[in-house]
Amino acid sequence: MATVDLKDVEKVYGGAVKAVKGVTIAIPDKALCVLVGPSGCGKSTLLRMIAGLETISSGTVSIDGKVVNEIGPTERDIAMVFQNYALYPHMKVYDNMAYGLRNRGMPKDEIDRRVKDVAATLELAHLLDRRPRELSGGQRQRVAMGRAIVRNPKVFLFDEPLSNLDAKLRGQMRVEIKNLQRSLGVTSVYVTHDQLEAMTLADILVVMNAGLVEQMGAPLDIYEKPASTFVASFIGAPPMNLLPIVASGNGATLADGTDIGMAAPANAVTLGFRPEDVDVVMNADRPEGAVALPARVEAVEPVGAESFLYCAAAGNRIVVRVSGRATAKPDDDLRIVAKSEKLHWFDQAGKRV
Amino acid sequence: MIGQSPVRTLIAHAVLIVGILIVAFPIYYTFVASTHTLQTILRPPLPLLPGGEFLRNYTEALFGGIGRIGGVGVGTLLLNTTIVAVGIAVGKIIISILSAYAIVFFRFPFRMTFFWLIFITLMLPVEVRILPTYKVMVDFGLIDTYAGLIIPLIASATATLLFRQFFMTIPGELVEAARVDGAGPWRFFFDILLPLSRTNIAALFVILFIYGWTQYLWPLLVTNRNDMNTIVIALRKMVSFADADTQWHLVMVTAMLAIVPPILVVVLMQRWFVRGLVDSEK
Numbered sequence: 215m216a217t218v219d220l221k222d223v224e225k226v227y228g229g230a231v232k233a234v235k236g237v238t239i240a241i242p243d244k245a246l247c248v249l250v251g252p253s254g255c256g257k258s259t260l261l262r263m264i265a266g267l268e269t270i271s272s273g274t275v276s277i278d279g280k281v282v283n284e285i286g287p288t289e290r291d292i293a294m295v296f297q298n299y300a301l302y303p304h305m306k307v308y309d310n311m312a313y314g315l316r317n318r319g320m321p322k323d324e325i326d327r328r329v330k331d332v333a334a335t336l337e338l339a340h341l342l343d344r345r346p347r348e349l350s351g352g353q354r355q356r357v358a359m360g361r362a363i364v365r366n367p368k369v370f371l372f373d374e375p376l377s378n379l380d381a382k383l384r385g386q387m388r389v390e391i392k393n394l395q396r397s398l399g400v401t402s403v404y405v406t407h408d409q410l411e412a413m414t415l416a417d418i419l420v421v422m423n424a425g426l427v428e429q430m431g432a433p434l435d436i437y438e439k440p441a442s443t444f445v446a447s448f449i450g451a452p453p454m455n456l457l458p459i460v461a462s463g464n465g466a467t468l469a470d471g472t473d474i475g476m477a478a479p480a481n482a483v484t485l486g487f488r489p490e491d492v493d494v495v496m497n498a499d500r501p502e503g504a505v506a507l508p509a510r511v512e513a514v515e516p517v518g519a520e521s522f523l524y525c526a527a528a529g530n531r532i533v534v535r536v537s538g539r540a541t542a543k544p545d546d547d548l549r550i551v552a553k554s555e556k557l558h559w560f561d562q563a564g565k566r567v
Numbered sequence: 568m569i570g571q572s573p574v575r576t577l578i579a580h581a582v583l584i585v586g587i588l589i590v591a592f593p594i595y596y597t598f599v600a601s602t603h604t605l606q607t608i609l610r611p612p613l614p615l616l617p618g619g620e621f622l623r624n625y626t627e628a629l630f631g632g633i634g635r636i637g638g639v640g641v642g643t644l645l646l647n648t649t650i651v652a653v654g655i656a657v658g659k660i661i662i663s664i665l666s667a668y669a670i671v672f673f674r675f676p677f678r679m680t681f682f683w684l685i686f687i688t689l690m691l692p693v694e695v696r697i698l699p700t701y702k703v704m705v706d707f708g709l710i711d712t713y714a715g716l717i718i719p720l721i722a723s724a725t726a727t728l729l730f731r732q733f734f735m736t737i738p739g740e741l742v743e744a745a746r747v748d749g750a751g752p753w754r755f756f757f758d759i760l761l762p763l764s765r766t767n768i769a770a771l772f773v774i775l776f777i778y779g780w781t782q783y784l785w786p787l788l789v790t791n792r793n794d795m796n797t798i799v800i801a802l803r804k805m806v807s808f809a810d811a812d813t814q815w816h817l818v819m820v821t822a823m824l825a826i827v828p829p830i831l832v833v834v835l836m837q838r839w840f841v842r843g844l845v846d847s848e849k
Contacts, residue, residue: 267743288749300740304762313758314748361748 216368222273233259235425244399250412251422293362294371299354301346308342370402443564452533472528482559489535491556503554511546601819608815628820637793644798655779658721667730689724711795769839798825
C-alpha cells in the first residue's frame with residue numbers, strides 16, 4: 215500500500231539542540247519497521263516527524279513516493295497509536311473510533327460498518343457503548359488500535375504502545391499487533407525502548423543512539439553481527455559481555471594482564487561474547503581457537519528453563535547463560551570458554567572489527 | 568473521628584447548630600418581616616412568627632410597582648438583574664475560554680506577553696478603571712442599556728487563568744490524536760475541549776452569576792432610569808433615611824426575592840459539581 219522513505223532527516227530544536235542528526239531509512243511496502251534506542255535517542259521525534267506532528271528541520275519524509283514535509287498529519291493518511299492511548303475521555307468507544315471518519319465526512323452507514331467490523335476483529339463489540347475510563351488497560355489499548363485501523367490508513371505509527379501494560383498483557387498484545395499488521399498489510403513504524411519488542415516485531419530493525427542510526431537491518435542479523443558496542447549492549451538480554459583487552463605480542467590480555475588465550479584482530483580493544491555463546495568448564499583445559507577466562511561465580515539466577523551466572527573475571531562482570539538448572543554455586547571457581555566464531559571484536563571507536 | 572464519645576458528638580452538633588442559626592436567623596427574620604404590614608413592622612417588637620400578609624405584600628411588590636423607585640415592579644428588577652447576571656456569566660465564560668484556548672494551544676508571537684497582560688489586570692479592580700469606562704459608555708450611548716451594564720464587566724482574568732490551568736492538564740497526546748483524526752482547531756475546541764470543560768464551566772457559571780447578580784457600583788453608575796435598575800440598586804433606592812418614608816414590608820419582600828435566583832442557581836448547579844467530582848473523566 216505504501217512505502218515510507220526518510221532522507222537525511224534532521225530535527226533541530228531552538229536552533230541549537232540536534233535531536234535527530236541526519237537519518238535515512240527506506241521502509242518497503244507492508245514492512246514493520248521498529249525504531250529502538252534508549253530514551254532521548256530521537257526515535258520518538260523521528261516518528262512524530264513522520265506523523266507530521268513535528269516540523270522537519272531538513273531532509274525529506276516521503277510516503278508512497280510523495281514528499282510530505284509540508285503536509286499536515288490529517289492529509290498524510292497515517293494513523294497513530296499513542297503511548298497513553300489518547301482516547302477521548304468523554305466519548306464512547308464507538309465514537310472514539312468513528313471520530314476520525316466523521317471528520318473526513320464519510321457517510322454514516324459506512325462508518326457504522328467499518329467500526330463494527332474492526333470492533334469484531336479486536337473483540338471490542340460488547341464494549342462499544344462504554345467510555346474509556348470504564349475499560350481496563352488492555353481494552354483501552356485495543357480501542358486505540360481500533361481507532362487506527364478503522365481509518366484504513368497508508369501507514370501505522372506506534373509510539374511505545376505497550377509500555378503501560380503489565381508484562382503478560384504486553385506479550386499477548388505484541389503477538390496480536392504483529393498478526394494484525396501482517397494480515398492488514400499496512401506499512402508500520404513502531405517506536406519502543408524495549409529490545410525484546412523490537413526483536414520480535416521488526417521486519418526492519420533500526421537501532422538509534424544520540425540522534426543517529428547505529429545499525430539497521432533484519433533483527434537476527436543485528437543480533438548476530440552488532441555493528442558497534444552500543445548495539446551489542448543494547449540488543450539482547452542480558453546484554454553482550456564486553457571486556458577491554460590489550461594486545462600483547464602474539465596474544466592479548468585483559469586489562470589486568472590475564473591472558474585470554476588467543477590473538478585479537480588488529481585495532482581491537484574490546485572483546486564481546488553473548489551470555490549464551492559460552493561454555494562453562496570446571497577443569498583447567500584450554501581448548502584450541504577459543505577464549506578461556508578464569509572466573510568466580512558471584513550470583514546465580516535460576517529462571518527455570520535457563521539460569522544466569524553472574525561471574526567476576528579480572529575485575530569484569532560476565533554473565534553466562536546455562537540451560538536448565540545451574541550446578542555452579544556462588545564462590546565456585548570455573549573457566550569460561552567462548553569459541554572464536556562466537557566472538558565479537560570492537561575497535562577504539564566502538565565499531566565492529 | 569471513628570468511635571467518638573457521645574459528648575463530643577453532642578458538642579460538635581451544638582456548634583454546628585449555633586452556626587446555622589447565626590446564618591439563618593437574619594434571613595428568617597427578613598422573611599417574617601416580609602409577611603407583615605408596614606404598621607406591624609414599625610411598631611416594635613417585631614413578631615417572631617410570619618404574619619398573614621404574605622400574598623398581598625408579594626403581589627404588590629411583584630406586580631403593583633413600588634412608589635419610591637418610580638412605580639417599577641420587582642418583576643422588572645428581577646428580569647433586569649437576570650439578564651445582566653446571565654449576560655456577564657456567559658460572556659465571561661465565552662471570552663475567557665477562548666482566550667485561554669488561544670494562549671495554551673497556539674504558538675503566536677508575544678503569546679506570553681498577552682498572557683501576562685491578562686494576568687496583570689487581575690490586580691486592577693473594576694473601580695480603578697471606572698471613570699474611563701464610564702466615559703466610553705457615555706460616548707457609545709450605552710447608559711441605561713443592558714449592553715452598558717454587561718460589556719464592561721465581561722472580561723475576566725480569573726476565569727481565563729482557571730481555564731488556562733485546566734487546559735494545561737490536557738495531555739498533549741490527546742491534542743495530537745485529534746490532529747491525526749483530522750480535527751482542525753474549531754473541531755478540536757467544540758468536540759473535545761468544550762465537553763471536557765463542562766464541569767469547569769458549570770462551576771464558573773455559578774460563581775460568575777452570583778458576581779453579576781450582586782454587582783453594585785457599576786450598575787449604580789450606568790443606570791439612571793428606574794426601569795433599568797438591577798435589584799440590588801433598587802433595594803438601596805427603596806430605603807430612605809426617614810423610617811416613615813420607607814415601605815419596609817416591600818423592602819423585605821424585595822430582599823427575599825433577590826436571594827431566590829442565586830440560591831436556585833447554586834442548588835441546581837450543585838448536581839453538576841458533584842457529578843464533576845465523582846466521575847472525573849480524565
